[in-house]
Amino acid sequence: MKRIDKPISEEEEIARTRMPEEGEMFAVVSEMLGEGRMRVECDDGKVRIGRLIGKMRKRIWVRIGDLVLVKPWVVEGDKKCDIIWKYTPTQANYLKKKGYLKNLEI
Numbered sequence: 001m002k003r004i005d006k007p008i009s010e011e012e013e014i015a016r017t018r019m020p021e022e023g024e025m026f027a028v029v030s031e032m033l034g035e036g037r038m039r040v041e042c043d044d045g046k047v048r049i050g051r052l053i054g055k056m057r058k059r060i061w062v063r064i065g066d067l068v069l070v071k072p073w074v075v076e077g078d079k080k081c082d083i084i085w086k087y088t089p090t091q092a093n094y095l096k097k098k099g100y101l102k103n104l105e106i
Helices: 010-015 089-097
Strands: 025-034 037-042 047-052 067-072 080-086
Touching: 025 047, 037 067, 037 080, 047 067, 067 089
Parallel strands: 047 080
Antiparallel strands: 025 037, 025 067, 037 047, 067 080
16 A cells, blocks of 8 residues: 655745754854765854765655755764764754844855
């Protein structure tokens, strides 16, 4: 039996927007490095190498310019991070309009 997903309205998508928790921050993908790794410009002004976590690897496609949510590593936190969420363009515009992305260029 096939599962048929209903299209999500723009209001529902905005309501589902995930906000950063403690230790997480917004970032924009600036360069693809291969093997699930990419260079990201974080909200705190640092450039880190981000790694897609396992459950996102083949399910979510991330491109240059996408807004993502990252969690810096405990060790080498200034240089490396895990990419834990990708925002849709609608969600990114909503966050920008509400003033959450002051330090980032989308």
